[in-house]
Amino acid sequence: MTGKVSTTLNGIPAAPGLAHGRTIIVTQEKLEIPHYEIEDAEGEMERLMAACEQGKEELYAFKEEVSGRSKSDEAQIFEAHRMILEDVALLDRAKEAIQGGVNAEKAWTDSIEYFAQMMEQIPDETLSSRAVDIRDVGRRVLGHLLGVSVGGTVLTHPSIILGDELTPSDTVSLDKDLVLGFATAQGGPTSHTAILAKAFGLPAVVGLGAEILSVPNGTLVLVDGTLGTVVVSPDESALASFIEKEKAAEKEQAEARNAAQAPAVTADGERVEVVANIGGVADAPLGIKNGAEGVGLFRTEFLYLDRNTLPSEEEQIEAYQAVFHIYQGLPIVVRTLDIGGDKAIPYLDLPKELNPFLGWRGVRMLDGAEEIFLQQFRALLQAGVGADLRIMVPMVSNLAEIRAVKAVMEKAKGQLKAEGRPCAEQVQFGIMVEVPSAALLADRLAKEVDFFSIGTNDLTQYTTAVDRTNSKVAHLANPLNPAVLALIKRTIDCAHAEGKWVGLCGELAGEPLASPILLGLGLDEYSMSPARIPLIKRVMKSLSKADCQPLADQVLGLNDPDEVMKASEAFLKKQGIEL
Numbered sequence: 355m356t357g358k359v360s361t362t363l364n365g366i367p368a369a370p371g372l373a374h375g376r377t378i379i380v381t382q383e384k385l386e387i388p389h390y391e392i393e394d395a396e397g398e399m400e401r402l403m404a405a406c407e408q409g410k411e412e413l414y415a416f417k418e419e420v421s422g423r424s425k426s427d428e429a430q431i432f433e434a435h436r437m438i439l440e441d442v443a444l445l446d447r448a449k450e451a452i453q454g455g456v457n458a459e460k461a462w463t464d465s466i467e468y469f470a471q472m473m474e475q476i477p478d479e480t481l482s483s484r485a486v487d488i489r490d491v492g493r494r495v496l497g498h499l500l501g502v503s504v505g506g507t508v509l510t511h512p513s514i515i516l517g518d519e520l521t522p523s524d525t526v527s528l529d530k531d532l533v534l535g536f537a538t539a540q541g542g543p544t545s546h547t548a549i550l551a552k553a554f555g556l557p558a559v560v561g562l563g564a565e566i567l568s569v570p571n572g573t574l575v576l577v578d579g580t581l582g583t584v585v586v587s588p589d590e591s592a593l594a595s596f597i598e599k600e601k602a603a604e605k606e607q608a609e610a611r612n613a614a615q616a617p618a619v620t621a622d623g624e625r626v627e628v629v630a631n632i633g634g635v636a637d638a639p640l641g642i643k644n645g646a647e648g649v650g651l652f653r654t655e656f657l658y659l660d661r662n663t664l665p666s667e668e669e670q671i672e673a674y675q676a677v678f679h680i681y682q683g684l685p686i687v688v689r690t691l692d693i694g695g696d697k698a699i700p701y702l703d704l705p706k707e708l709n710p711f712l713g714w715r716g717v718r719m720l721d722g723a724e725e726i727f728l729q730q731f732r733a734l735l736q737a738g739v740g741a742d743l744r745i746m747v748p749m750v751s752n753l754a755e756i757r758a759v760k761a762v763m764e765k766a767k768g769q770l771k772a773e774g775r776p777c778a779e780q781v782q783f784g785i786m787v788e789v790p791s792a793a794l795l796a797d798r799l800a801k802e803v804d805f806f807s808i809g810t811n812d813l814t815q816y817t818t819a820v821d822r823t824n825s826k827v828a829h830l831a832n833p834l835n836p837a838v839l840a841l842i843k844r845t846i847d848c849a850h851a852e853g854k855w856v857g858l859c860g861e862l863a864g865e866p867l868a869s870p871i872l873l874g875l876g877l878d879e880y881s882m883s884p885a886r887i888p889l890i891k892r893v894m895k896s897l898s899k900a901d902c903q904p905l906a907d908q909v910l911g912l913n914d915p916d917e918v919m920k921a922s923e924a925f926l927k928k929q930g931i932e933l
């Protein structure tokens with residue numbers, strides 16, 4: 355390809371949107387694998403385990419970066435990669451070779467290749483394409499063993515990224531501010547390039563064939579991620595009309611954001627609150643930009659991660675005040691530290707547990723780590739003066755936990771007053787309802803709190819007995835399961851009977867198929883990742899609560915999530931809402 359004649363390549367639409375710009379090819383440098391005999395098998399094994407640990411730490415950091423921006427699905431890619439590194443069979447195979455006198459690099463690469471090839475032979479395309487993940491993880495660890503960086507291309511100007519098939523590591527290590535879009539030779543609509551491109555709101559076309567790799571660096575291309583086309587070296591008129599199309603799309607997006615600035619009111623005049631899930635100061639402004647009417651879930655874990663000691667009270671106050679300032683005058687629900695489960699904090703040296711999701715996590719840490727809670731309450735109460743602060747605690751499963759945590763909050767208030775420090779007075783206290791026992795006891799728990807916020811991510815995990823990090827059983831966990839919906843209904847009804855309000859801050863709140871059901875059930879507040887707010891507000895404005903109530907009743911009687919989704923889709927279609 356000369357780069358002068360205009361050519362249109364057809365691929366698979368992987369992430370919607372339009373982008374034009376100059377290309378850069380991201381290729382993977384081949385790593386030489388040394389092969390020699392070793393004598394110290396134990397030392398060699400230690401070297402491999404240390405490289406695996408380094409790989410895990412990197413993947414954890416990638417996961418955190420992505421989860422700050424998007425749905426948990428995307429972050430789960432890196433969690434899945436981390437799980438590959440814990441695969442016993444993979445490590446055992448490498449270990450066996452090492453014990454037979456093979457060096458770690460060779461033993462590891464052979465084991466990775468063995469399992470990647472096994473995966474490739476599975477007829478199911480989604481599963482066989484996961485061989486890419488195994489090799490990506492393998493390369494990461496190999497890089498650590500060899501002491502070389504496997505980090506990808508460094509961008510110096512805005513570019514369209516071309517590649518054979520981009521691995522999650524390639525994609526995540528690129529400077530997103532300089533990426534305009536992706537076009538790859540291989541890959542399908544469920545490939546990681548697709549998922550990650552969507553997470554970052556960038557267009558992507560995959561499966562374009564080898565021809566895309568012969569496009570020289572610096573060539574002008576037009577990427578249409580909605581149609582799945584890439585125009586290479588467009589002529590002037592094609593470029594001009596593409597730019598027009600881009601402008602129109604940008605205008606449409608800006609209008610959606612503008613429309614989202616108005617409060618969410620349903621077609622029959624019901625006011626619903628649409629608020630943001632945030633992780634810290636960095637992503638807080640995005641909520642406001644997209645029309646959030648407050649914060650429904652501020653995950654405070656970020657403050658405790660990526661460091662070696664607990665944050666001081668002053669550090670916490672500063673970080674909370676920065677967020678409260680952005681949401682001045684709006685309600686802000688802050689969740690106290692939710693660690694344990696899949697969220698580890700290395701410096702706390704938490705004990706290893708066989709079933710961490712059923713273990714010492716969330717509010718349960720009060721029993722043994724009360725000081726951490728006390729300090730966080732002190733910081734929140736000081737930072738919250740003048741803010742519409744609401745504090746909630748995660749993982750509550752019984753009444754005693756509520757009473758115990760409220761006592762710690764009162765202790766913090768007492769201390770602050772005695773010390774003559776500022777202390778917010780009008781702070782609502784709530785709990786997350788994310789454990790089935792809390793939903794079933796909701797009538798009693800409602801008497802003790804000002805509000806509930808339903809955490810459907812965990813509520814679904816615990817109701818369906820599906821570990822939320824295990825991709826093998828992920829298909830069994832769907833929050834639109836009538837069993838989960840029954841618990842949501844019970845939670846809402848019990849809170850309302852006590853005159854308390856109810857929010858929902860799991861991923862389900864940002865799912866348009868759930869909107870008419872949740873509205874029909876009477877949910878008051880919908881908290882979601884900022885990117886989902888314009889869409890959900892648009893859906894809410896077209897819905898009438900009175901019409902949604904019979905739908906909610908109907909789906910509660912259905913057999914499974916598929917039936918619920920179909921019923922909701924048909925209902926939305928009838929209301930003229932196409933998703």
Ligand code: PEP
Nearest residue numbers: 788809810811812859860
């Ligand atoms: C939930 O469980 O639904 C929730 C919002 O909390 P997290 O995803 O942080 O556990």
Ligand code: MG
Nearest residue numbers: 788809811812
């Ligand atoms: Mg949770």
